[in-house]
Amino acid sequence: MAKKKDTTITYLKRRLLDAIRILSAEGVLDGSGHLSTKIPGTETFLINPRYAGVLADPADLCVVDFSGKRIVGKEPIPLETPIHSVIYSRRSDVGSILHCHPRFSILVGLQESGLVPFNRDARMFADGVPVFPNSAGINSEKLALQMVEAMGDHYAVFLKGHGIVVSEQTIEGNAVSAIRLERAARDQILLSSFSEPRPLPDGARGRIRSRMDHPYRIWPYLLYQHGIKSRKEAKKLTRSMMKNIWPDEVR
Numbered sequence: 279m280a281k282k283k284d285t286t287i288t289y290l291k292r293r294l295l296d297a298i299r300i301l302s303a304e305g306v307l308d309g310s311g312h313l314s315t316k317i318p319g320t321e322t323f324l325i326n327p328r329y330a331g332v333l334a335d336p337a338d339l340c341v342v343d344f345s346g347k348r349i350v351g352k353e354p355i356p357l358e359t360p361i362h363s364v365i366y367s368r369r370s371d372v373g374s375i376l377h378c379h380p381r382f383s384i385l386v387g388l389q390e391s392g393l394v395p396f397n398r399d400a401r402m403f404a405d406g407v408p409v410f411p412n413s414a415g416i417n418s419e420k421l422a423l424q425m426v427e428a429m430g431d432h433y434a435v436f437l438k439g440h441g442i443v444v445s446e447q448t449i450e451g452n453a454v455s456a457i458r459l460e461r462a463a464r465d466q467i468l469l470s471s472f473s474e475p476r477p478l479p480d481g482a483r484g485r486i487r488s489r490m491d492h493p494y495r496i497w498p499y500l501l502y503q504h505g506i507k508s509r510k511e512a513k514k515l516t517r518s519m520m521k522n523i524w525p526d527e528v529r
Contacts, residue, residue: 290315290324290449291336296506297453298331301378303504306460307331311378311441312356315449316366317341323366323375327353346419357417361443364422365429372433372445374452377416379441382463387436393462394475400462401478402455408432413439434459454493457500494519 294315301307309330314323321344326334340351346363348355362375386393387409395404410428414421416437425443429435433455434444444459446452469475494516502512 287317287324287341288336290317291339293449294324294326294339295331295334295336296501297449298326298334299506300500300504301376301453301456302330302332304457304460304500306380306456307376307378311376312358312362313374313376313449313452314342314362315374316372321367322349323362325355325359325362327351328356329353358415360419360422361416361425364419364426365443365445368426369445371447373447374445374449376444376452376456377441378456380456380460380463382467383436383442383460384439385467386463387438387442389470391475392436393459394466395477396469396475397462397465397478399458400466402458403432403434403462404477406432407434407436407459409436409438411438413437415440448492450493450497454496454500492519492523494523 294313298307298313301311301313307313311331312326313331314325316323322341324339325342327338327340338351338353340348340353340355342348342355342359342363344363344367346359358377361377365372365375392409393400393403393407395401408428408430410425412421412424416422416425425435425437429443433446434442436442442456442459444452444456446455466475497519498507498512498516501507501515502509507515
C-alpha cells in the first residue's frame with residue numbers, strides 16, 4: 279500500500295511540474311504564483327515552494343494538509359497557501375488549484391463588465407468569473423474564507439488588482455482553464471481598444487463551466503510545443519487520454 283502511495287505521489291509531482299512549466303512558458307505563471315494538486319484519498323495536497331515553481335525539482339515540492347500545515351518537505355510554503363487549504367476543505371469537486379498574477383486577467387478583473395463570453399475561450403466561463411474586491415494577499419484563513427464565499431460554486435475568481443484563482447478537477451484541466459482565461463482576457467482588452475465586446479448569442483450553450491477532465495487535444499500539444507514531450511510522446515499521451523474518455527473506440 280505504501281509503495282502504491284509513493285508511486286501516486288511521484289506521478290502527481292511529475293504532472294504538477296509539467297503544468298508549472300507550461301503555465302510559465304505561456305506567460306500565465308511567473309515567479310510568485312503557486313499550483314497545487316490534491317493527493318487522492320487524503321486530506322493533503324502537493325504545492326510548489328515559495329519561489330518560482332519552474333525552478334523546483336520533485337524533491338522540493340511540499341505536502342500540506344487541509345489545515346494549511348506543511349507535513350512533508352523542507353522548503354518554505356507560499357504565504358498564500360490558505361487559498362489552497364480552504365478551497366480543498368470546502369470543495370470536494372476541486373482537485374487542483376492555481377493562484378497567479380497574469381497581466382490581462384488582472385486588467386479584465388478591474389473592468390466593470392468583468393469577463394464577457396464573447397469568444398470560444400471566454401465562453402468556457404459563461405457562468406461568470408466573480409471578483410473578490412480585496413487586493414490584499416490571501417495569507418490567512420479569514421481572507422481565504424471571504425474569497426471562497428465570493429467564488430461560490432464557480433471555478434475561477436478575479437482577485438481585484440491582484441491576480442486570479444483557478445480550480446479544476448485535474449492538474450491539466452486546471453492549467454488549460456487558466457491559459458484559456460488569460461487568452462480570453464487578452465483578446466477582450468484588444469477588442470475593447472476599437473469595439474465593445476458583446477456576449478455571443480449562443481454563449482450560454484457553450485461549456486459554461488471549465489470542466490476539463492481530459493483536455494486530450496490541447497494538453498499534449500502544449501507539452502510538444504514547449505519541448506517538454508517529443509512528438510512521439512505527445513501522440514502516445516493523446517491516445518492515453520482519449521482512452522480514458524472513449525475506451526471502446528481507441529485501440
